Amino acid sequence: MMEASVDREARSPRDYFELFQLPADFDLDSEDLSRRFKVLQKQFHPDRFAGKAPAEQRVAAQLSAELNAGFQTLKDDVKRAGFMLERLGVDLKALEREPVDGDFLLQQIELRESASMILSAEEKQRDPQAVAALHESTHALYDEWLSAFRRTIADGELESAGRAWVKLLYLSKLRAELPPVQALETS
Amino acid sequence: MVLMQIAEPGASETSPEGPRKVGVGIDLGTTNSLIAHFDGDRLSVLPDEAGAMSLPSVAYYGQAEVIVGDAAVVLAAEHSADTIASAKRFMGKSRDEVSDEGYLEFADEGMAFATTRGPVTPVEVSADILRALAFRANLAGFDQLDGVVITVPAYFDDAQRQATRQAAELAGLPVLRLLNEPTAAAIAYGLDSAEEGVVAVYDLGGGTFDISILRLERGVFEVLATGGDSGLGGDDFDRLLADHLTAAAALDNLTIGQRRGVIACARGVKELLSEQISCTVSLDHIVAGTGEVVVDRSTLNGLCGELVNRSLDACRQCIEDAGIEQVDRIILVGGSTRMPLIKEAAAKLFGREPLTHIDPDQVVAMGAARQADLLVGNRGKDDLLLLDVIPLSLGVETYGGLVERLVHRNTTIPVVRAQEFTTARDGQTGLLVHVVQGERERVEDCRSLARFELSGIPPMVAGAARILVTFQVDADGLLEVSAKEESTGETAHVVVKPSFGLADTTIAEMLRAGYENAGTDMQARQLTEARVDAEQLAAGIYAALKVDGDLLDESERGDLLSAVQGLEATADGDDVEAIRSAVEHTGKVSELFAARRMDQSIQQALGGISLEALEQEVGE
Numbered sequence: 001m002m003e004a005s006v007d008r009e010a011r012s013p014r015d016y017f018e019l020f021q022l023p024a025d026f027d028l029d030s031e032d033l034s035r036r037f038k039v040l041q042k043q044f045h046p047d048r049f050a051g052k053a054p055a056e057q058r059v060a061a062q063l064s065a066e067l068n069a070g071f072q073t074l075k076d077d078v079k080r081a082g083f084m085l086e087r088l089g090v091d092l093k094a095l096e097r098e099p100v101d102g103d104f105l106l107q108q109i110e111l112r113e114s115a116s117m118i119l120s121a122e123e124k125q126r127d128p129q130a131v132a133a134l135h136e137s138t139h140a141l142y143d144e145w146l147s148a149f150r151r152t153i154a155d156g157e158l159e160s161a162g163r164a165w166v167k168l169l170y171l172s173k174l175r176a177e178l179p180p181v182q183a184l185e186t187s
Numbered sequence: 188m189v190l191m192q193i194a195e196p197g198a199s200e201t202s203p204e205g206p207r208k209v210g211v212g213i214d215l216g217t218t219n220s221l222i223a224h225f226d227g228d229r230l231s232v233l234p235d236e237a238g239a240m241s242l243p244s245v246a247y248y249g250q251a252e253v254i255v256g257d258a259a260v261v262l263a264a265e266h267s268a269d270t271i272a273s274a275k276r277f278m279g280k281s282r283d284e285v286s287d288e289g290y291l292e293f294a295d296e297g298m299a300f301a302t303t304r305g306p307v308t309p310v311e312v313s314a315d316i317l318r319a320l321a322f323r324a325n326l327a328g329f330d331q332l333d334g335v336v337i338t339v340p341a342y343f344d345d346a347q348r349q350a351t352r353q354a355a356e357l358a359g360l361p362v363l364r365l366l367n368e369p370t371a372a373a374i375a376y377g378l379d380s381a382e383e384g385v386v387a388v389y390d391l392g393g394g395t396f397d398i399s400i401l402r403l404e405r406g407v408f409e410v411l412a413t414g415g416d417s418g419l420g421g422d423d424f425d426r427l428l429a430d431h432l433t434a435a436a437a438l439d440n441l442t443i444g445q446r447r448g449v450i451a452c453a454r455g456v457k458e459l460l461s462e463q464i465s466c467t468v469s470l471d472h473i474v475a476g477t478g479e480v481v482v483d484r485s486t487l488n489g490l491c492g493e494l495v496n497r498s499l500d501a502c503r504q505c506i507e508d509a510g511i512e513q514v515d516r517i518i519l520v521g522g523s524t525r526m527p528l529i530k531e532a533a534a535k536l537f538g539r540e541p542l543t544h545i546d547p548d549q550v551v552a553m554g555a556a557r558q559a560d561l562l563v564g565n566r567g568k569d570d571l572l573l574l575d576v577i578p579l580s581l582g583v584e585t586y587g588g589l590v591e592r593l594v595h596r597n598t599t600i601p602v603v604r605a606q607e608f609t610t611a612r613d614g615q616t617g618l619l620v621h622v623v624q625g626e627r628e629r630v631e632d633c634r635s636l637a638r639f640e641l642s643g644i645p646p647m648v649a650g651a652a653r654i655l656v657t658f659q660v661d662a663d664g665l666l667e668v669s670a671k672e673e674s675t676g677e678t679a680h681v682v683v684k685p686s687f688g689l690a691d692t693t694i695a696e697m698l699r700a701g702y703e704n705a706g707t708d709m710q711a712r713q714l715t716e717a718r719v720d721a722e723q724l725a726a727g728i729y730a731a732l733k734v735d736g737d738l739l740d741e742s743e744r745g746d747l748l749s750a751v752q753g754l755e756a757t758a759d760g761d762d763v764e765a766i767r768s769a770v771e772h773t774g775k776v777s778e779l780f781a782a783r784r785m786d787q788s789i790q791q792a793l794g795g796i797s798l799e800a801l802e803q804e805v806g807e
Contacts, residue, residue, distance in 0.1 A: 019789070020793070021789070021790065021793040034404070035405065036793055038404065038405045038406075038407040038572075039405075039792055039793065040789060040792060040793070041407060041572060041574060042405075042406065042407060042570075042572050043788070043792055044785060044789075045572055045574070045662065046601060046661070046662040047561065047562060047572065047573070047662060048572070050363075050561070050562050050563065050564040051563075051564035053723070053724055053727060053774060053777075053781075054771075054774050055773075055774035055775065055777045055778045055781055056781050058774075058778060059778050059781040059782045059785060060785070061601045061661055061662065062603070062782075063782070063785055064601050064662070065600075065601040065602050065603045065659075066603075068574075068598075068599045068600070068601065068602055069602070069603070071599075072598075072599075
């Protein structure tokens with residue numbers, strides 16, 4: 001029988017910024033990233049190597065998989081942030097195990113409680129105002145920590161950037177679990 | 188063909204040495220099947236001798252012969268047990284997974300239909316349909332097919348896909364790829380309009396419902412999300428209407444043949460009600476003395492409402508998975524989408540008038556033909572690239588019967604994902620890796636794909652061993668799983684093969700017989716082929732070394748050269764196996780060189796190109 005290890009994902013050997021020939025900055029133009037991704041996939045996707053030597057096909061498949069992984073990592077704010085830390089030698093798993101400050105946790109518990117309160121009701125019975133308010137406060141917190149990460153990573157403050165990343169991780173999980181936004185009834 | 192040459196995007200590769208290769212696309216449908224071809228310019232469906240485009244997916248297994256298509260449909264009423272329709276619904280399923288639908292007779296053992304010719308499996312039925320389609324390619328003047336792309340519902344799981352591959356293998360067709368049906372439809376429309384944007388494909392076939400959302404941008408088709416319901420299709424509408432007709436005409440105790448007759452009648456009524464709002468039907472030809480029944484479109488809509496709503500739920504989920512706000516175009520695929528109820532429901536949900544200008548029955552085969560042409564190696568000006576996704580999540584069983592997912596559904600392929608696991612017990616020296624597919628938390632609710640064991644783990648306390656499990660899904664959607672114990676380097680791996688079907692001994696036997704009957708001149712051909720492979724590989728490496736030799740240092744270059752020289756020496760002999768393994772070895776040695784060359788061309792593709800220039804280049 002096997003058990004999921006604490007040490008979850010294998011570290012990626014590729015520098016995705018280098019792969020897409022982009023500067024290793026947190027701010028990135030997602031349109032530009034998508035363009036680069038597509039130019040490279042059009043050239044290196046295994047479908048482009050039909051009838052070529054097997055060795056070449058294997059290398060192309062590997063590169064194409066790296067392009068997919070790199071694109072998914074860089075286009076997502078939280079994954080990109082994690083990747084930047086990892087790239088600078090930060091142990092993300094150790095970071096995740098560190099205790100999170102109490103105020104933040106309390107805030108998370110409150111937000112989660114109101115989310116589960118809303119979710120326990122039928123979709124039609126939910127108060128659209130309450131749903132909107134919950135989304136708003138979660139997004140505000142997310143933006144706040146995103147700015148904190150952007151500032152600290154640029155200044156090379158890895159410890160602060162790491163703490164901001166952990167909070168973004170919490171918040172992005174919460175965002176995925178929020179009840180869907182409902183159309184506010186216009187009177 | 189110059190090997191090792193890395194093409195610039197848009198560079199012409201249209202100077203093929205030798206004739207254009209022949210790739211065909213096949214839509215292996217639940218009720219109808221088609222075969223189409225792309226000649227570099229035009230897409231066309233290949234007809235039979237009589238000019239019919241679609242082939243009913245029905246086969247008759249009588250004493251003397253196997254009959255496929257329209258002629259089998261004619262025989263269905265009188266020889267119901269020997270006439271198999273909708274075999275696709277049973278592909279890759281075990282006997283206890285399919286409900287007894289009251290009009291099919293199953294063999295006593297295994298997943299097979301009982302016929303006069305003995306048990307016939309769904310894979311065999313599909314193979315017979317594929318043979319009939321391939322014959323149409325012969326009629327069109329293609330003596331040999333270089334590659335075939337067969338479409339499957341996006342929601343097909345691994346067992347269903349493997350069963351489809353087997354059917355093709357049994358029919359002697361070289362399958363290059365199984366392509367998701369909605370994606371194929373999108374490709375056909377993408378070529379047609381070349382308009383960029385987000386496309387939703389609503390595909391209601393005879394037996395399955397698929398929804399896919401794609402983005403076409405800069406010649407790249409990116410599948411954003413896919414979903415559906417593998418147990419929902421036009422056949423279900425027919426059965427509901429048949430039940431209604433049976434009740435309205437006060438019929439009971441119908442035989443299997445009569446029941447089928449009513450279903451066929453219901454299908455006719457359903458199709459008629461797409462054109463008119465009411466019709467009168469007589470079941471007198473099925474049960475003598477039955478009166479006429481009047482059916483309104485509103486009655487049909489009432490019967491089908493719940494099924495249509497199920498399809499809309501799947502659409503909403505897919506929109507959410509794709510993470511998009513709105514779609515620019517909606518494409519309807521499959522004969523059932525001719526129903527006004529469905530057109531209206533899809534238009535309302537997506538807020539767009541659906542596109543239907545390519546025949547919804549032909550669009551899937553056409554898209555598959557386009558992809559087949561690309562995959563056999565023909566290149567055109569308007570090269571579309573398809574970035575497909577895996578439809579169902581892949582994971583392993585962990586302690587307590589839970590599933591740890593490594594690759595989530597809707598992940599773009601090819602993909603490589605690795606994760607570390609550890610042992611659950613003290614002193615555990617072996618690890619069973621159980622690979623599963625599905626979205627549920629518990630192993631018993633997912634489909635088991637493969638099991639293999641990693642042994643030779645040094646005894647340690649629970650949780651101390653580090654075992655790296657790697658999932659690799661290639662562009663064909665085929666999965667390879669490996670496990671490695673990191674302190675000893677002990678490894679084990681498996682290429683996931685079907686858990687149903689290939690384990691089915693009758694099919695395994697048939698496949699083996701097929702190979703053995705291939706004849707003795709095989710050997711001579713194999714030797715020639717192996718030598719050609721060797722020569723091409725060596726020539727390619729020499730040519731590449733001439734251009735980019737400086738990417739390797741002296742010792743690396745020496746290794747590669749000695750491998751190539753060894754290869755050339757082996758190819759002078761006539762040991763097929765030795766030549767093949769020398770090709771394999773040289774290929775492996777050359778991977779480093781190939782990888783460096785590709786890295787170098789990344790810089791060429793992107794480096795120094797300003798944003799605007801980049802935009803212009805891909806905008807072409």
